[in-house]
Amino acid sequence: xxxxxxxxxxxxxxxxxxxxxxxxxxxxxxxxxxxxxxxxxxxxxxxxxxxxxxxxxxxxxxxxxxxxxxxxxxxxxxxxxxxxxxxxxxxxxxxxxxxxxxxxxxxxxxxxxxxxxxxxxxxxxxxxxxxxxxxxxxxxxxxxxxxxxxxxxxxxxxxxxxxxxxxxxxxxxxxxxxxxxxxxxxxxxxxxxxxxxxxxxxxxxxxxxxxxxxxxxxxxxxxxxxxxxxxxxxxxxxxxxxxxxxxxxxxxxxxxxxxxxxxxxxxxxxx
Amino acid sequence: xxxxxxxxxxxxxxxxxxxxxxxxxxxxxxxxxxxxxxxxxxxxxxxxxxxxxxxxxxxxxxxxxxxxxxxxxxxxxxxxxxxxxxxxxxxxxxxxxxxxxxxxxxxxxxxxxxxxxxxxxxxxxxxxxxxxxxxxxxxxxxxxxxxxxxxxxxxxxxxxxxxxxxxxxxxxxxxxxxxxxxxxxxxxxxxxxxxxxxxxxxxxxxxxxxxxxxxxxxxxxxxxxxxxxxxxxxxxxxxxxxxxxxxxxxxxxxxxxxxxxxxxxxxx
Amino acid sequence: xxxxxxxxxxxxxxxxxxxxxxxxxxxxxxxxxxxxxxxxxxxxxxxxxxxxxxxxxxxxxxxxxxxxxxxxxxxxxxxxxxxxxxxxxxxxxxxxxxxxxxxxxxxxxxxxxxxxxxxxxxxxxxxxxxxxxxxxxxxxxxxxxxxxxxxxxxxxxxxxxxxxxxxxxxxxxxxxxxxxxxxxxxxxxxxxxxxxxxxxxxxxxxxxxxxxxxxxxxxxxxxxxxxxxxxxxxxxx
Numbered sequence: 001x002x003x004x005x006x007x008x009x010x011x012x013x014x015x016x017x018x019x020x021x022x023x024x025x026x027x028x029x030x031x032x033x034x035x036x037x038x039x040x041x042x043x044x045x046x047x048x049x050x051x052x053x054x055x056x057x058x059x060x061x062x063x064x065x066x067x068x069x070x071x072x073x074x075x076x077x078x079x080x081x082x083x084x085x086x087x088x089x090x091x092x093x094x095x096x097x098x099x100x101x102x103x104x105x106x107x108x109x110x111x112x113x114x115x116x117x118x119x120x121x122x123x124x125x126x127x128x129x130x131x132x133x134x135x136x137x138x139x140x141x142x143x144x145x146x147x148x149x150x151x152x153x154x155x156x157x158x159x160x161x162x163x164x165x166x167x168x169x170x171x172x173x174x175x176x177x178x179x180x181x182x183x184x185x186x187x188x189x190x191x192x193x194x195x196x197x198x199x200x201x202x203x204x205x206x207x208x209x210x211x212x213x214x215x216x217x218x219x220x221x222x223x224x225x226x227x228x229x230x231x232x233x234x235x236x237x238x239x240x241x242x243x244x245x246x247x248x249x250x251x252x253x254x255x256x257x258x259x260x261x262x263x264x265x266x267x268x269x270x271x
Numbered sequence: 272x273x274x275x276x277x278x279x280x281x282x283x284x285x286x287x288x289x290x291x292x293x294x295x296x297x298x299x300x301x302x303x304x305x306x307x308x309x310x311x312x313x314x315x316x317x318x319x320x321x322x323x324x325x326x327x328x329x330x331x332x333x334x335x336x337x338x339x340x341x342x343x344x345x346x347x348x349x350x351x352x353x354x355x356x357x358x359x360x361x362x363x364x365x366x367x368x369x370x371x372x373x374x375x376x377x378x379x380x381x382x383x384x385x386x387x388x389x390x391x392x393x394x395x396x397x398x399x400x401x402x403x404x405x406x407x408x409x410x411x412x413x414x415x416x417x418x419x420x421x422x423x424x425x426x427x428x429x430x431x432x433x434x435x436x437x438x439x440x441x442x443x444x445x446x447x448x449x450x451x452x453x454x455x456x457x458x459x460x461x462x463x464x465x466x467x468x469x470x471x472x473x474x475x476x477x478x479x480x481x482x483x484x485x486x487x488x489x490x491x492x493x494x495x496x497x498x499x500x501x502x503x504x505x506x507x508x509x510x511x512x513x514x515x516x517x518x519x520x521x522x523x524x525x526x527x528x529x530x531x532x533x534x535x536x537x538x539x
Numbered sequence: 540x541x542x543x544x545x546x547x548x549x550x551x552x553x554x555x556x557x558x559x560x561x562x563x564x565x566x567x568x569x570x571x572x573x574x575x576x577x578x579x580x581x582x583x584x585x586x587x588x589x590x591x592x593x594x595x596x597x598x599x600x601x602x603x604x605x606x607x608x609x610x611x612x613x614x615x616x617x618x619x620x621x622x623x624x625x626x627x628x629x630x631x632x633x634x635x636x637x638x639x640x641x642x643x644x645x646x647x648x649x650x651x652x653x654x655x656x657x658x659x660x661x662x663x664x665x666x667x668x669x670x671x672x673x674x675x676x677x678x679x680x681x682x683x684x685x686x687x688x689x690x691x692x693x694x695x696x697x698x699x700x701x702x703x704x705x706x707x708x709x710x711x712x713x714x715x716x717x718x719x720x721x722x723x724x725x726x727x728x729x730x731x732x733x734x735x736x737x738x739x740x741x742x743x744x745x746x747x748x749x750x751x752x753x754x755x756x757x758x759x760x761x762x763x764x765x766x767x768x769x770x771x772x773x774x775x776x
Binding site for chain 3: 295375472484
């Protein structure tokens, strides 16, 4: 049974590896929307950032998974079963046609689990995408205005200016915020069990709990404190490794940049 | 039952005043708003108490981390790393079980396992570590000229710290500190979430939201109500901290004042 | 054209029937001896055996799913599995939202367990799992209710003195009183609920009938009583 516990560590790492780029994607879209000159779009972008950030993340985790699942099935139902006449909501029940079920009723268990994992990734990405959007939005604003004006005077269109001038330059400004976000993301993973994933917290509670000799060959008392101590150490290790990695990355990116970080590097090498 | 009656009965339910039995069926929107709002009392209590107590420890930690003395610096660095480097959620869990075993050996530590004290201690350490790091960053970016000017006036030691370094540190750190405060309030929802038990159904806003979601089997009403309250709370924090920020920056020309901006530095 | 649509509809229906044969059973996996996760990491217990047997009798292809107690009903109504088989007592409150099959264990008493005799059950501190009928009962009884997220934690709370006693299904408590750690039954037993049944979506009348018939056949030939005795979950019919 312990191998499930060890496996859950990989689940967490895998989720981190997938969520980070997806959340960045959401963030990029959000930041683009917030910068848009089209008012409704910019309102949507800004509203997304403000609302998600103004509310504790658990509040979202509590109902997003079911909401997303129902939204997907509802959409598929409308497309796949147009001849269906029964209402989808019958009293308390939410019923779509068999073909619209996600995953299909005949799918093996691993598909169900993968789908659950996928929903968790999307939920995490939506929440952390808002934070990423905020960071990227700040990064875009931080690019010196003169750069954009120069591009305009060269006759570039708004679109060209955005993709060729703004986007390549904003990363340096956004990186400190993004590394911070990575740390935050790591520390949010214990909430995964809320999304129906059997993660390390779930197994730490399950395995650490008092085991009755009647139902197991390995009875023991309440060991949860020690299991949670192990988790604490695991997260501290993750943080330390990330800190070292990100610092290296930052030094590399700051090299030769006309920012205070670059200036510091220059002094270090000349002194 | 009118809504005013409901508010009278349940407005203070989370601290044990008013009607004891909480509604069981046929929930009105008013009941949901009232009870979840009543739960916010706990969130606000945890947030404010942790911020006030944490502020002092944070200052000490920042000064410690910036110190040249190894015996002051190392403990501060470790403390900050420990609390910033691990999830608050796990800290709560571990602390709860730790307090439980403490209690078994020392019965007079009884109160530690109840949320009002035990969880507050964790939040206090946690926010102190996060704020300490912010203050430390601010300490390091105090303009050299300010300190040289103080030296020129013959200020040393405590006087220099209290009159020059500390106010400047606060001024520089304030925008980031505002964020910390907001995320601290968000973090208070974790208290009753799994580690600390709820007594006599006196829980925080998330507990009541969960109660309604559990009874109505419909999460789409109570959680958005919870979200609504937290957005109000965040706005209030931004407003209050903005006032302090104005006070801290009052001597500067308007263009140089740093504005409080919502930035993510510090969520847990 | 119309015919074409009809055929696809028939196909979809046919496919639906074929697929509907896989019935997903949701359980908690943390409530021994009713349902728990064994050393091999699989769901085990009274309800595992019962569920497998019921599916065999109803010739259904069944699959087991674990789900948190807190969200076990919302996930049923939104279609993530088709039946709940998790020691769930039949109550009016739940019956408004979902349907129940006939009970597969008779209404059984809940009981208090404490570390010592003479605990004040009417005014003391009583632990119960959040969202159970026992929690509702304690809240009304005038005692101080402490709620925990999992059944394990309620027991742990009594062991470490956090609570004076715990109120839960008697059968769940029995193993804890027998392991020599000092826990014992106190006070009177409390009759709660209408027995344990399987939870089914209200719109899923067919499935309910199938399981009802299967449960009835197990009641009739006495195999249900055998299972109940084997796992010591409750009194027999």
